[in-house]
Amino acid sequence: MTFTSRLKAGLAAGALAAVLAGAAGANTLRMADSTDIAAMDPHSMTESNTIGFLNHVYEGLVRYNQDLEVEPALATSWEFIEPTRIRFTLREGVTFHNGNAFTADDVVASLERAAHDSSPVKSNIPGMESVEKVDDHTVDLVLAGPDPIVLNYLTNMLILDREWMEEHDALLPADMRSGRENYAVANSNGTGPFKLESRQPDARTVLTVHEGWWDEPQHNLTRIEFSPISSDATRIAALLSGELDFITPAPLQDIDRIDRSDGASVIIAPALRTIMLGMNQKDTLHNSNLTDGNPLKERRVREALWRAIDMELIRKKIMRDMSRNAALLVAPPVPGYDESLDVLPPADLSAAKALLAEAGYADGFEVGLDCPNDRYVNDEEICQAITAMWSRIGVKAKLTAQTKSKHFEKLLAGSSDIYMMGWATLPMLDSYSVLSSLLHTPSDRMGAWNPGRYSNPDIDALTSKVAVELDPDKRTAMMSEALKIARDDVAIIPLHQQPLAWAVRDGVDLPITADNKPRLWYAKIN
C-alpha cells in the first residue's frame, strides 16, 4: 500500500466512523471516570472501577442486583451437595459476543485461570480446590473447606470463552515474568449486555449493545462511550458543556455548582467504604517522645482518642453534610451490621481527658499520624482536623500526609503509629472481610491489613467460627458480636462512610449503588 492509498483508506474509515457515530447518537451514553480501566482482562486487576466496567462485557455465575444482593446470572441455580461441593446449573442458550455457545468448559477454564498460581486475582477466590465439569450445563465447585460467602466471591469471577482463549493463547492470565502480552488484555469476548467495539487507552473505550444478551434488557442504550478524565475541573466542564452524560466521581466542593447549572445534577449515596484509624499495638511507638511503652495498647487511651474526635464537626465543615458518621467498622448494607450497635456518642473532651489521666497520661504524649492525601474524600483535611482535636487533650499528633502509594507502603510495613485507611469489604461485601483482614491477629492468610498487630483472642475465635458457619442467621449474629467486641475495645477508631457522588445530565436515569460501580444495564436515556 502506498502512503496516499493508505491515507485515503484511513480517511474513508474516519468518515465512515463519523457517519456511524452520528447514526448511533440517539442512545449513546457518554461517561467519564477519573481513571481509565487498567485492562480488558478481568483476571488482571482487581481495582473496582476496572471490574465494574468489565461487568458490562463479562459476567460471572452470579451477580449483585441493585440492592447488592446475590442473584443468578450465568448460573440459574446452585446447591451445596456437600459442605465443600457446590453444584451449579448453568443457563442454557447463552452465547458469547463472537457467537460461541456458553458451556461448562468455559466455566472450568475461566475459574482455573483466575485461581492460577500466576494470577493476580487468585486471592479473590480463596479456598477454591478445583472446578469439575459434570455435564455441558452443570459444574461442581470444590472448596478446601466450608465457605459461606463463596457466592459473593463468584460475583467477581468473570467468565471468558474457552475456545477463544485457546485460539489466542490466553488460557493463562498475564504473566509479568514472561514480558509477553496476553491477548485478553486488549481484546474481549464475554456474555455481557455490551461488547467492546474499540479501545484507545486513556482516550476512549466504546461498547455497543450485545443484541443476543440472555437477560431482558432494562436499559435503552445502544452504545457507551467511556473516557477517563483525570482532572476534576475538566471532567465537570465536559459535563456542563454537554460533551458527557455521566461523570464519576463528582468532587464534593463542586456539587453545588453542578446542581445550580442548567441540565445537570448530582446523585449522592453513602458509600460502602468506612474510613477509620488503625493503631499500632506493638511494644513501642515509632514517632513519639515516649521511648518505652506504648500508650495505644491501653484501651482507655484508645477510647480517649476516639471520644476527642468531633465527627459532627467534621461532617458539617469538611464533608459538607454528606458523610455518615460511624461507630462500627462496616456500613449498613454489609451483613453483620447492627443498627443498635452503631451509636456514636457526641465528642466529650472532659471525658477524654479523664480517661487519659486514669491511664497515667494526664500530660498527653506525642504520636505519629499517617494519612493519604489523594485516596479518600478530603483525607488530608480530616487528619488535620483530628490533629487539632487531639491537641486539646494534650495528645500531639505528628501528621504525615502523603500520596497513596507511599502511605500504604509505610502502613503495610508496620511503620505507622496511627494510620488512616478505608475498607469497603469488597469483593466479599460481608463483615467477614473486616474480621479476617483488619481485626484478626496477623498470621498466615489472616490479618493482612492489620499492620498494627491488634490481637484479641475473642475476635480471633469468632472469626474462625464465622469462616465456616453455613447458617446465615447464626453467622450474622456472630459477626455482629465480633464487631461489638471490636467497638467496645476500640480496636480501630471508625470515622465515617464517605459519600459517593456521581453527576448526570438531565434525562439520564441510572441507579447509584453503594459499591461505586455504575450498572449501566439499568440506565435509561430519555
Added chain:
Amino acid sequence: MIAFILKRLIQSVIVMLAVALIAFSMFRFIGDPVNSMLPENASAEDRQELREQLGLDQPVTVQFTRFVTGAVQGEFGISYRNKRAVAEMIAERLPATLELVLAAAVFALLLGVPMGIYAALHPKGVLSNMLNVISLIGISVPTFVTGILLILVFSVWLNWLPSFGRGETVQIGWWRTGFLTVSGLKSLILPAVMLGLFQVTLIMRLVRAEMMEVLRSDFVRFARARGLTNRAVNFGHALGNTLMPVITIVGLQLGAMIAFAIITETVFQWPGMGLLFIQAVSFGDIPVMSAYLVMVALVFVAINMIVDLLYFAIDPRLSVRA
C-alpha cells in the same frame, strides 16, 4: 568530523545512562507498586511472592543492570498496571504528544514572530506596550490556570470547542493522527494554545530584542543609505538575520515542550506520553516511568546533537579547532 560525532555519541550514551540511574534510584521513593497490583485481601506472602517475581526485592544496581540490558535490546518490559508491552504503549502515545507539540510550536511561531517584529519596529507604540504587558502576564500565569480558563470560556460558555481528548483520529500505519478530521483539529486548538502560550511570549520577546539589535547594526544603516524601502530593509535584511538565533532557541524549546506537555495533557486528557507518565507515577508503574524518562532524555540528547552538528556545518571556526 567523524571524531567529533563519535565523541558526541559517547557523551550522549553517558548522559542517558546517568538519567536512567538517577531515575532508578528515585523509584524507591514513590511507594511499593505491589500494593496497588494485588487485591486488598491478598496476604503478606502473596505480596512478597509478587515482589520476588518482579525482582523488586533485588538491590537497585541489579534492577538497573537488568533494565539497561533490556533497553539496549528495545525491551522495556510489561506495564504493572496495564499489563501491556511498554515499548508499544510509548509508541502508541508518541504521535499524540508530537502532534500537540508541533501544533503548539507552529502556533507560537505564527503569533510570536509577527508580534515581536511589530514591537521592534514600533518600540514606543501603544500597541507594543500592550503586547509587552500581555506577554508578561503570559509568562507569569501558571499554564494549568490558562488551560482551565480556556475550557471555561470556549467549551462551557461558548460551546465552540471540546474540553478533552483528541476527537476522532485516523490510523495511518502505526501513527494515529488527529490532523485529518474536523473534530481532531478542533480538539487540538485549546491544548495547543495552552502549551504554546508561554512560547509565544518567549519568542515575541526574543524576536523583539534580536530585531532591535539588528536594526541598529551597520549593514542595516548602509541598506537604508542605499535608498532601499523600509519594507525591503526590515523584512529583506533585518528579519533574516533576526531569525537565526530564534530558530535555534525554538528547536531547543521543542524538547522542553515535550516535557511540559505533561501538564497540558493532564488538563485536557490528551492521550500522550505525559499523561501516561503521570498515571504511571501514581500507580508506581516502574517499567513505564523508566521507559518514559529514557525516552525524554533521548529526545533532549538527539536535539542537542543535531544543533551541535548544525553549528559544526555552519561555523567553519569549529572545524578548525577540532
